[in-house]
Amino acid sequence: xxxxxxxxxxxxxxxxPSYFENDEGGAPLLFFTSNRPGGLGxxxxxxxxxxxxxxxxxxxxxxxxxxxxxxQRPSVRFDGLEVFLVRSPPGSPLSGDLWVxxxxxxxxxWSTPVKLGATINTAFHDSHPYIAADRQTLxxxSNRPGGxxxxxxxxxTRTKNER
Numbered sequence: 001x002x003x004x005x006x007x008x009x010x011x012x013x014x015x016x017p018s019y020f021e022n023d024e025g026g027a028p029l030l031f032f033t034s035n036r037p038g039g040l041g042x043x044x045x046x047x048x049x050x051x052x053x054x055x056x057x058x059x060x061x062x063x064x065x066x067x068x069x070x071x072q073r074p075s076v077r078f079d080g081l082e083v084f085l086v087r088s089p090p091g092s093p094l095s096g097d098l099w100v101x102x103x104x105x106x107x108x109x110w111s112t113p114v115k116l117g118a119t120i121n122t123a124f125h126d127s128h129p130y131i132a133a134d135r136q137t138l139x140x141x142s143n144r145p146g147g148x149x150x151x152x153x154x155x156x157t158r159t160k161n162e163r
Contacts, residue, residue: 015032015033015072016032016033020106024106027049029080031045032048033074034059041071042069046061047060064110065101065113070090070096071087073129078133082131083102084100084130085129095124095125097116098140099115101114122144124144126144128151137155138156140153
């Protein structure tokens with residue numbers, strides 16, 4: 001899915017949208033990844049605010065979620081306090097791992113992303129994260145052995161005492 005954000009100049013690729021409604025009274029936000037010039041890596045995380053007229057505003061880099069690696073598929077939890085994303089090492093687009101970042105409130109910056117453990121990430125491509133509304137269930141895709149071929153859907157749950 002391609003999206004067009006105001007302020008886009010050139011032939012950049014804007015992909016992998018994650019919409020955050022922002023029930024805390026702020027404007028809705030669209031997080032996405034892009035290969036725009038001026039980023040930190042091959043693809044980085046950007047955010048754009050939805051204006052009252054329904055148009056998306058100027059996209060800004062989210063530096064705390066971006067790195068020299070290629071970030072893909074940010075998935076923001078419904079309350080805006082946690083985001084999962086895929087990070088692939090430079091030059092290795094088919095070997096991603098899942099990372100997570102949190103924040104205390106929707107106006108705070110994101111924490112430094114932390115790579116999820118070996119129970120989720122493998123030596124294969126782990127991607128397409130989505131955290132359910134229960135805050136415990138994480139869906140993701142992987143091409144690890146034991147599936148049906150290509151990217152298969154997996155699910156894991158965390159204990160109640162985790163965020």
